[in-house]
């Protein structure tokens with residue numbers, strides 16, 4: 001059944017670059033039965049390609065540049081936090097947001113901030129995941145949607161997609177194949193997670209950990 005405008009859970013997306021996952025999240029929100037809408041896209045980099053992509057899809061997009069804040073990460077995050085609240089967001093989806101977050105934002109949005117990472121966590125946190133997976137001789141690679149906690153790429157995993165690493169695989173070919181999986185996984189995982197608590201407030205005492 002179609003939802004009335006404004007009745008869906010508002011999500012803010014943070015980006016730093018291309019925004020292909022952001023675009024997948026926005027496009028999925030076009031479905032009548034999607035439980036979320038994308039209220040705002042915020043980039044910490046003024047030159048992020050994703051800003052124009054968001055606007056072309058009819059979503060408000062803004063830059064909150066980290067540079068003027070210098071080393072004061074928390075002050076930058078206070079500005080992000082204010083903009084997300086102003087837009088009425090109940091959740092944050094990180095989509096290629098390339099800044100390590102401080103406890104201010106992570107704890108302020110605990111249980112309401114999710115990320116996509118291009119590996120089968122807990123394997124290969126951090127950068128350069130595809131090369132690491134190939135060099136480790138892994139049989140499988142993939143991507144993970146997880147809750148954001150203070151430890152980088154350490155939060156509870158909500159969903160994963162996996163694929164077999166081919167004998168002739170390169171980091172580039174693997175990146176391309178995993179990214180296609182990311183674009184399927186992220187909207188599905190965000191929808192399922194938001195549907196559990198549309199207000200963003202805990203509705204029961206059960207921990208929000210990964211479904212079995």
Ligand code: GRF
Nearest residue numbers: 018019020021096116117118
């Ligand atoms: C993706 O590989 C995502 O998993 C990682 O950063 C990349 C962002 O790509 N967190 P894009 O900006 O969504 O195209």
